């Protein structure tokens with residue numbers, strides 16, 4: 620029996636159409652800018668995001684790292700949420716490799732930060748302080764259950780960044796999910812940002828790759844940094860080909876994943892012992908809290924019955940919908956989850 624894998628949308632595999640395009644991709648050495656498929660993907664990514672240029676990078680983590688290293692010099696400061704992927708899950712790369720200070724502002728459950736606190740976290744140029752160069756947002760917000768950051772809030776943060784002369788970066792690993800939820804083109808969602816990183820390898824189902832987008836000048840400097848961190852690739856058109864297919868296909872079906880996540884959240888909220896406000900679920904990430912603290916035991920009980928899930932820490936469980944999950948899988952996952960919760964509470 621096929622496992623119902625709800626650990627992440629990164630478990631998605633390339634579609635048949637992608638595999639065909641990859642097999643047939645025209646390639647060249649991208650170190651010489653000779654790969655026509657990479658060039659086409661970068662042009663398409665720039666067009667999708669409404670930015671002047673784009674850079675194909677191996678991962679979202681590397682794209683965010685290249686972005687902060689391009690925006691900032693050693694000893695400078697980035698302001699970001701305390702739940703931000705860049706801070707929480709990227710091995711402290713901005714600090715370890717860039718000598719940058721990551722100044723965190725608490726994220727609310729909806730992925731936003733208090734605007735006054737955010738503004739106060741931006742430091743003025745003074746002899747004794749690490750100057751703030753960059754403010755980062757994340758949309759959708761991974762650790763905040765896939766929350767979509769509203770355009771009005773982004774505008775407010777943009778105005779703060781402008782007022783203080785600092786740059787504005789979006790970790791938009793799942794920005795296509797945000798755009799789908801908002802019913803807006805990606806270019807509108809990312810318009811206020813100087814730079815945006817988005818991933819092909821999550822809900823868009825490509826095997827590898829992300830794009831960092833921004834001005835021509837920014838991307839030409841970022842290209843050197845990509846080389847520095849070892850992210851320059853050669854016949855990468857094999858990978859880029861999948862991205863071009865994604866723009867035409869998988870980028871347009873994310874509403875299905877959101878509908879399945881909603882179905883899942885509504886069902887989970889009805890299970891005694893599960894704490895979840897289903898009205899908070901906007902995209903494809905469902906995070907809920909277990910009354911019982913044995914998270915590892917719970918995850919094992921699910922896995923034994925063919926449902927894979929993960930935990931973002933504490934007593935929280937995370938389930939993510941994607942192309943490999945249909946409505947019938949949600950029914951099965953709900954039945955299995957209910958059984959596992961009962962087992963846990965019964966065991967106490």
Ligand SMILES: Cc1ncc(COP(=O)(O)O)c(C=O)c1O
Nearest residue numbers: 678679680681704757761790792
């Ligand atoms: C919000 C966010 N940013 C960045 C990344 C990093 O992407 P990658 O796994 O390709 O390094 C992820 C991955 O899950 C993410 O969720």
